Amino acid sequence: MDSTLKGSACLADLVKFANSVKQKQRNKKHNQQWENTMDMHTLTRELQLSNDSKIVMLVADGLGGLPMTPGGKTELESAKIPNLSALATLGVQGASIPVKPGIAPGSGPGHLGLFGYDPLHYQIGRGALEATGIGFELQEGDVAIRCNFCTLDANGNISDRRAGRISSEESAPLAISLRQVKIPGIEIFVEPVKEHRFVVVFRGPGLGGNVADTDPQKTGVPPLAPKANDKASERTAEVAKEFLVQAKKILASHPKANFHTMRGFANKPALPSYQEVYGLKAAAIAVYPMYKGLARLVGMDVVGQAQTLAEQIDTLEQLWSKYDFFFIHFKYTDSTGEDGNFAEKVKRIEELDSIMPRIAKLKPTVTIVTGDHSTPSFLQSHSWHPVPTLLVSDCCRPDPHTTFNESTCITGGLGHFEAQYLMTLAMANAGRLGKYGA
């Protein structure tokens, strides 16, 4: 009897406890609605207006630079840019901070910021970014994984984590051979990337992206088994295990790449679309797969087949009437900076300057010239330095500057601002944002 009573009491207590927790959760939800601070996307969803304006955002990748010697000029300061200077006279400029002061971003966060997506809030998993970078079109629920060919010794321990840095020529057919792997109920994609790297994507129901890396990050030990970090990813871990069993057989006879590791498991990131957030029909005109992929993740249409900047502007002209917003990506200000080729970066900036009149002829309501980060030739890498950013519209409140570079932008009318606010400035200047509150 006692034990029964005890049992009941205990049960009653637990029921009471469970109910009180549920009530607290309900209360919390209600309070959050009242207390929480409105985020920028909620705001732009509420305030967005529709009109016939056109916005052009020209992103010169890695635009910002540094002098090569103390007292010297940057790439942008060295370039002859009569057209950008003319625009600067009409426009307002500022220094765009890609993420936060001191933070040098990769292409992913750099572009998310420019697109108006807080790059510390929205994160693209490594696998998803790798797949995006090679132009793979991820679908909702896909899991993308970065894979490295590796070498196992006779005991099954890793002797080389990168399979002797196998060449792309040798690794690509190997990656393609892994397309033989078959797992019932799962669609599998295997895509070569470069040298020892390739991408695997699993498509099927109930695949969470939270699985631990199988790369032990050292040699002399065996690869780890795929392990789910949450319940929703257990099926993914099983599928990955089965993939590895079959891959081991396929690769077994290769002298260097006789196995592979799996890292950066990630679902397609859940990013709201430009249409939802801004009410904009947006087109991306890019040459490289990575930037097409990033634009696709925020719901832009990737348009045209351009291979050069001039061809990109051809595409812009052809589709001018079809879209509200155009993202044009120019790669070479970044790649020349990465190469440390100051003179070539200057030339590429001048190439950019030369096409500005063709954009102006279209009479965009808002023209923006910016970069996703700086890539100083001096550093040969992405950097944290604010990016010279120019905005032109007929209500932009021009500042006194008559040219455009790292020195002028720091005293421009846009001040120093986080890149994630560039889109609200663009929307406001296009007359596409209503008043907040009465």
Next chain:
Amino acid sequence: MDSTLKGSACLADLVKFANSVKQKQRNKKHNQQWENTMDMHTLTRELQLSNDSKIVMLVADGLGGLPMTPGGKTELESAKIPNLSALATLGVQGASIPVKPGIAPGSGPGHLGLFGYDPLHYQIGRGALEATGIGFELQEGDVAIRCNFCTLDANGNISDRRAGRISSEESAPLAISLRQVKIPGIEIFVEPVKEHRFVVVFRGPGLGGNVADTDPQKTGVPPLAPKANDKASERTAEVAKEFLVQAKKILASHPKANFHTMRGFANKPALPSYQEVYGLKAAAIAVYPMYKGLARLVGMDVVGQAQTLAEQIDTLEQLWSKYDFFFIHFKYTDSTGEDGNFAEKVKRIEELDSIMPRIAKLKPTVTIVTGDHSTPSFLQSHSWHPVPTLLVSDCCRPDPHTTFNESTCITGGLGHFEAQYLMTLAMANAGRLGKYGA
């Protein structure tokens, strides 16, 4: 046996649930310690000091402007402002961003920002703002509702959502006739506003503000019944229903305004007071009801009966010894901008300039001249452009500027800053903020 098993299973489930909840709570506590950031009001509550300083915040509504033609001057740049220029020489200036870059605020969020209340966190419901705007003093727990007279056809469908835009002369007595409505236990206020608009306030216990609009936003259909969106607002929905039943009888015979809709139900917003947040005894010297109302919502005393700027300064002089902080609101820089009357806005800025010596004579510890947003005559509306803001104190660290306008402020010593930080700057310059941390 079965039932015991079942019981055990249930008990086991509950124990598992309870344990998982406890683990989640532990995790959450850990995360909160890491994630929670101190907000500005917690900071100023902790750091506030008391002294005899006086702060004057002069808000020229819609102060910022734009040139009317490319290369032209703004209103402030065109005005003769010898006194403001003299202050600028002594002071430090900057560009105040009302909410976030690109966001044009209404008067509510514009002033909340200047008062130091994050305008994306503190939101004033539409009904509460409308009541505030006509000078109605909302009390804790009141529900305010914006109402529109409308026309119902013989079938009870709305044929005109604004009762043929009935004139104020005709609608005011009609609104007042609705004061006949009686509901036991509820105090009811009905106040005319303008044309088809009036305000209803319910006062009584247990009235939540979360009730859906009854305006169907289209004609040819009947008005909606008031519907509570949460449990706490169910009584409010019932009271509104009863109000509408009685209103229908009172209005029945009117040819145009034979009924009304109810929109923007809202409780008085819960804003901490200036006394709590800053330890300031604050006075508001405003002419228009909206700004008196906004000041009252943050606990300022609304003082004086001034109808002109000169009379506002009379009030300031008279009450100088009684308060620590004075908010002076000047409306006409906004209304002239809204009218697109560039020349008149210039004159109003010159009027403002002319009274500055009277303020200076009182020797405020801190003098601030700013606006709640820009209202360029060019746009004839509130805009997102940063507002020229000037702060003078004997420890303000003056910048090199010798005049004050849109072009100078962008390179001023205050930089580009969100309006919500102006009050901490004011407090610091008044010696009213202690050191944060040891």
